[in-house]
Amino acid sequence: MSKKNYDNHNRWRNKTVAFRVSAEEDLQLETLVKLTGLTKQDYIIRRLLERDVVVQGNPKVYKALRDQLSAVLDERRSIEAGQGVNDELLDTIRMITTIMNCRRNLTMTDEKKKMTAQSSSVGADDGQSISKNSENSISISEQKSNDEIVNSQDSLEEMYRKMQRMTDPRYLHTLTMTELFQTTYKSRPPVVEGLLYAGAYILAGAPKIGKSFLVAQIAYHVSTGQDLWGYKVHQGTVLYLALEDDFQRIQSRMFMMYGVNDTLNLHFATAAGKIGNGLDEQLKNFVQEHPDTNLIIIDTMQKIREVGGEAYSYASDYEIIGRIKQFADQHGICVLTVHHTRKQQADDSFETISGTTGLLGCADGSLLMQKKKRTELDSTIKVVGRDQPDQILYLKKDPQTQIWNLERMENELYKEPPDPVLDAVAKLVSLECREWIGSPSELAEAIQTGMASNALTKYLNVKAGRLLEEYHVGYENKAKHSGRQVKLTYMLVEPISCEVTEE
Numbered sequence: 001m002s003k004k005n006y007d008n009h010n011r012w013r014n015k016t017v018a019f020r021v022s023a024e025e026d027l028q029l030e031t032l033v034k035l036t037g038l039t040k041q042d043y044i045i046r047r048l049l050e051r052d053v054v055v056q057g058n059p060k061v062y063k064a065l066r067d068q069l070s071a072v073l074d075e076r077r078s079i080e081a082g083q084g085v086n087d088e089l090l091d092t093i094r095m096i097t098t099i100m101n102c103r104r105n106l107t108m109t110d111e112k113k114k115m116t117a118q119s120s121s122v123g124a125d126d127g128q129s130i131s132k133n134s135e136n137s138i139s140i141s142e143q144k145s146n147d148e149i150v151n152s153q154d155s156l157e158e159m160y161r162k163m164q165r166m167t168d169p170r171y172l173h174t175l176t177m178t179e180l181f182q183t184t185y186k187s188r189p190p191v192v193e194g195l196l197y198a199g200a201y202i203l204a205g206a207p208k209i210g211k212s213f214l215v216a217q218i219a220y221h222v223s224t225g226q227d228l229w230g231y232k233v234h235q236g237t238v239l240y241l242a243l244e245d246d247f248q249r250i251q252s253r254m255f256m257m258y259g260v261n262d263t264l265n266l267h268f269a270t271a272a273g274k275i276g277n278g279l280d281e282q283l284k285n286f287v288q289e290h291p292d293t294n295l296i297i298i299d300t301m302q303k304i305r306e307v308g309g310e311a312y313s314y315a316s317d318y319e320i321i322g323r324i325k326q327f328a329d330q331h332g333i334c335v336l337t338v339h340h341t342r343k344q345q346a347d348d349s350f351e352t353i354s355g356t357t358g359l360l361g362c363a364d365g366s367l368l369m370q371k372k373k374r375t376e377l378d379s380t381i382k383v384v385g386r387d388q389p390d391q392i393l394y395l396k397k398d399p400q401t402q403i404w405n406l407e408r409m410e411n412e413l414y415k416e417p418p419d420p421v422l423d424a425v426a427k428l429v430s431l432e433c434r435e436w437i438g439s440p441s442e443l444a445e446a447i448q449t450g451m452a453s454n455a456l457t458k459y460l461n462v463k464a465g466r467l468l469e470e471y472h473v474g475y476e477n478k479a480k481h482s483g484r485q486v487k488l489t490y491m492l493v494e495p496i497s498c499e500v501t502e503e
Contacts, residue, residue, distance in 0.1 A: 221233050223263050239283075
């Protein structure tokens, strides 16, 4: 090995890799660090630990670091969109900081011991008397503190090792039932209550029976926040991939349906990549640019299949919906994919969906649109889903606007009965008193429902989504040094009243 290569080889040994960023990237990173309230070093450490990328330098590591920078900048967009800083990020930073402090304290203690030992040795050589207390130069309180530091460090080191194991693809991450009930999961509000939720959905029907008009109608209602057929709609940005149309046809269709009542929240595209070959990145970039996106419509599934993927198999069908579902779950949005049915009849009408049962098996929900005759205006939509009741909607098309109107429905939506526990919890906060903070025991005592504090927090961990949606109360349950702390926040904003005074 030449001297130059030998020097380059040693230059990377046992050193953490650094990578260069452009001036623009560095400015964006500085802005993000200010938004998070963390030091740049701690923030970068946090991002690198996600993939355990603190190793010797090589091209793969460099690429991983660049990917991490991309993730950092993505996180900045999320924070600036008002979604806040990831709690996991802050918890990990605190853990890393504590580990570093523990190591620093242990190092200082070791140095103190050495200095004391040297001082004692000098005193003995000079013939000076050494008291019993001076022999134990570190006080009992200091020793106790050191023991606590060691125990704390062992615990934190184990947490650090666990975090490293979780980044290993060979590691199977599990949760016990107890850990499951001790976790509060972020609520994902429905897109259209009782009809569309976060996840992968399929709308299937025969060709030319009005599926495209139906999804355009859904897209418009979600983007404008208008209720649909009596279903409550949660407004958000909508991306409609009309891959079998052109912009002129889309313009004519939307004008026929809604006139010139336009909206900036509804985006259209007539061309896109294939699933696994460009589309994933396109959708990811769109969601990053529009963080309030809650619905993406793909019309049709065949347009996003890879070339040569016409041959249906259970595995291929399951994989394509699986990738869509993974994206939807990752971003907490609904992806509604339009598909066709086949001519053959079946005992179960959902078995007429073109392809295999892999599509229905992997999807979170399916909507099957049917007509008795192609020329008639009446249509039915059968709805099935993982966590929603089966129902049948009877629709009638307005021949002038092509808008589908609800005539009636079967299997009225189930409405959960009042919850006395949530009722009692919600009464602790209001417009006048927006926050309540206390221990689980204090919460149990405050609501007086007879439920033990441990059972109460587990119950609220599960019901946090309903508490937020129906009662407008945010719920947090976090571990602190002093024990568990519960925080309730009243989220409803008081409407601004405009009074008109007569002169």
